[in-house]
Amino acid sequence: MDFRDAPEEAAFRDRLRTWLAGRAGTFPKSGDEYWSRSAQWHRDLYGAGFFGLSWPTKYGGHDLPAVYDVILDEELARAGAPARPSLGYLVEGLGRHGSEEFRQRFLPGMITGDERWCQGFSEPGAGSDLASLTTTATLEGDEWVFHGHKVWTSYSDVADWCLLLARTDATVRRHKGISAFVVNMHQAGIEQRPLQMINGVSNEFGQVLFDGARAPADHLIGEAGEGWALAMTVVGHEREPSTLGFSARYGKLVRAMAAQVEGPPPAELLWAAVETEMLRLHVRRRLSERLDEVVHGPAGSLDKLLMTWTEQSVGHAALAVGGTRDPELLSAYLYSRAQSVMGGTSQIQKNIIATRILGLEA
Ligand SMILES: Cc1cc2nc3c(=O)[nH]c(=O)nc-3n(C[C@H](O)[C@H](O)[C@H](O)COP(=O)(O)OP(=O)(O)OC[C@H]3O[C@@H](n4cnc5c(N)ncnc54)[C@H](O)[C@@H]3O)c2cc1C
Numbered sequence: 001m002d003f004r005d006a007p008e009e010a011a012f013r014d015r016l017r018t019w020l021a022g023r024a025g026t027f028p029k030s031g032d033e034y035w036s037r038s039a040q041w042h043r044d045l046y047g048a049g050f051f052g053l054s055w056p057t058k059y060g061g062h063d064l065p066a067v068y069d070v071i072l073d074e075e076l077a078r079a080g081a082p083a084r085p086s087l088g089y090l091v092e093g094l095g096r097h098g099s100e101e102f103r104q105r106f107l108p109g110m111i112t113g114d115e116r117w118c119q120g121f122s123e124p125g126a127g128s129d130l131a132s133l134t135t136t137a138t139l140e141g142d143e144w145v146f147h148g149h150k151v152w153t154s155y156s157d158v159a160d161w162c163l164l165l166a167r168t169d170a171t172v173r174r175h176k177g178i179s180a181f182v183v184n185m186h187q188a189g190i191e192q193r194p195l196q197m198i199n200g201v202s203n204e205f206g207q208v209l210f211d212g213a214r215a216p217a218d219h220l221i222g223e224a225g226e227g228w229a230l231a232m233t234v235v236g237h238e239r240e241p242s243t244l245g246f247s248a249r250y251g252k253l254v255r256a257m258a259a260q261v262e263g264p265p266p267a268e269l270l271w272a273a274v275e276t277e278m279l280r281l282h283v284r285r286r287l288s289e290r291l292d293e294v295v296h297g298p299a300g301s302l303d304k305l306l307m308t309w310t311e312q313s314v315g316h317a318a319l320a321v322g323g324t325r326d327p328e329l330l331s332a333y334l335y336s337r338a339q340s341v342m343g344g345t346s347q348i349q350k351n352i353i354a355t356r357i358l359g360l361e362a
Contacts, residue, residue, distance in 0.1 A: 003284055005071070013071050019048055020079040027081050031201035031331060034082055039158065042085040042113030051084065052111040055091060059107035066287050073245035077252040084245045089237035090117055090163055097180065097222045097230040106161070106182060118159035118185070120150040120208060121231060127152075128348050130165075130231060131174040135210060137166035137181060142217045144181060146189070146210040152342075154205040157192050159185045162208070165231055168224045180227035182219045189213035199334040236297075238343035239304035240286070246307065247283045250276045250314045253332060257321045272317035275310040282306060298356040301349035308346055311339040 005013060028034040045051040046060075053068040055061025062068075072084055087110060094106055109115030126133040135148025146166055156162070162183045169177035189212040196202045221230060254276050257269055286296070286303065296303075315336025322329030340346040354360040 009067065009071060012068060013075060016050055016072065016075045017079075019050070020075060020081055023081070024079065027079075031197075031199060032203055035155075035201065035203045038082065038085065038155075039113060039116060041082050045084070046112050051113070055107075055111055059095075059103060060111040066290055069245060070248075070283065070287060074248040077248035080252075083249060085113065086245070087111075087117070088240075089234045090119065092237045093163060093180075093230050093234040094182075094221065096233050097226065099222075102182075102221065109160075115160045116155060116158055117161050117163060118153050118156045118208075119234065120153055120156075120162045120164040120183070121234075122152045123149055124151050128345055131178065131228070133165060133167060133178065135164070135166045136170075137164075137168050137179060139168075139217065143214045144217065144220065146181075146183065146213045146215070148210050150208040150210070152195070152205055153208050156185070156206045156208045157194065157203060161185060163221075163234070164210075165227050168227075172225070175228040176225050178227035178231070179224045180221040180230040181215055182221065183210075183213060183215045187213055197335075198337070199331040235344055236300050239300040239307075239349070240296075246311065247276070247279050250310055251280060253314055254317065257317060257329070261321060266317070266320040268313070268320040269317040272310075272313040275313045279306055279310040298352050301344075301352040302357075304343060305346060305349050305353075308339045308349075311336045 028037050042051065049062070050072055052059075052061035053064045053072060054066045055063075057063045069084065076083060091107060091110060094110070095103055098106070106115070110117055120135075121130060121133075123133050123135060133148075135146065135150065137144045137146050139145075144166075146164065148166065150156075150162075150164075153162075162185050164181045164183045165178055166181060167177050168179040171177070185208075189210065191209040191211065193207040193209070194202060195206050197204060221227075250272075254269065254273050258265060258273070261269065282303070289296070315333040318326075318329035318332040318336075324330055
């Protein structure tokens with residue numbers, strides 16, 4: 001396997017580096033600033049031709065191999081720029097389960113950043129056990145009407161649209177009664193309640209209450225009862241480090257910490273360096289497999305665990321190097337705690353590995 005850039009990849013990398021160099025010094029310095037400027041960042045990246053690289057041109061992408069996304073991740077991290085907007089799982093969910101008409105209507109705005117999205121899956125009583133969700137959707141005339149309570153909804157306060165899971169049939173088996181919808185977030189019947197994170201960030205996610213919010217009948221994705229399949233596509237992609245592009249950032253933070261340590265580095269930092277490099281190579285291998293059209297299925301849970309271990313090792317290193325004196329390193333540690341929860345907890349990944357890969361019985 002040759003991980004070096006091909007000539008056209010090297011040319012792309014150079015062009016990107018030049019663009020980023022021209023913006024040096026303008027990048028956000030705090031979590032709140034990062035989130036408040038994320039929409040503009042998305043549009044700037046897209047406008048300069050650096051976003052949606054591996055998605056189809058007919059929806060606004062560039063139809064390039066996925067390795068270009070990795071080059072983008074590496075160069076953004078290297079320049080200290082904000083990360084690539086994390087939307088791959090929504091593009092995959094809508095792309096695979098929506099009709100062509102749906103894709104043409106919604107994917108371009110999602111990819112350009114002109115329309116912002118959130119993912120309304122989790123509820124106060126339905127996280128790991130997502131199939132127990134109780135938000136309802138009822139067809140009244142030619143409109144769906146929604147009632148329920150979603151929580152941990154990333155970017156809900158700035159979203160134009162929500163990819164919402166709701167129960168349309170309470171009489172069939174739990175998974176079978178769930179449907180997926182596109183719901184306009186700018187309407188009466190939707191109440192937003194902010195949530196503050198442990199690292200102080202207050203505009204990353206919130207709670208969303210639906211009390212009579214509506215969507216046209218044709219905003220149902222696929223058929224009624226097919227929401228579970230869409231949810232599995234979405235969470236499958238949410239678990240892939242190559243889709244999320246965090247790997248380069250972990251490496252950058254490890255190198256920055258190494259440069260700041262005087263004397264022998266703490267063991268936590270050495271271990272973080274090993275795990276970061278392991279994840280980098282793993283992501284490259286997964287990308288090569290993707291180019292060969294290998295489908296991973298439940299193996300995505302291994303990726304998610306690996307990514308969690310790496311982020312949390314980097315977090316422990318941040319605490320060892322900066323203690324509670326360095327707000328940026330402390331924030332990196334605190335945020336790393338969320339990685340074993342978001343996109344499905346580590347315990348759930350282990351259950352999937354045990355039952356679906358190792359064939360163990362519960
Ligand atoms: C930063 C962040 C962003 C998020 N963004 C979104 C978003 O945009 N949209 C969205 O819908 N959700 C989002 N989530 C929610 C996330 O998907 C849920 O938090 C996650 O699925 C866990 O659900 P829960 O919080 O209800 O925990 P619970 O399911 O209540 O789990 C509590 C504990 O019990 C354990 N547990 C539960 N069931 C089992 C079992 N069967 N076997 C072993 N252990 C078990 C869990 O591992 C965990 O340790 C986000 C979460 C975070 C942290």
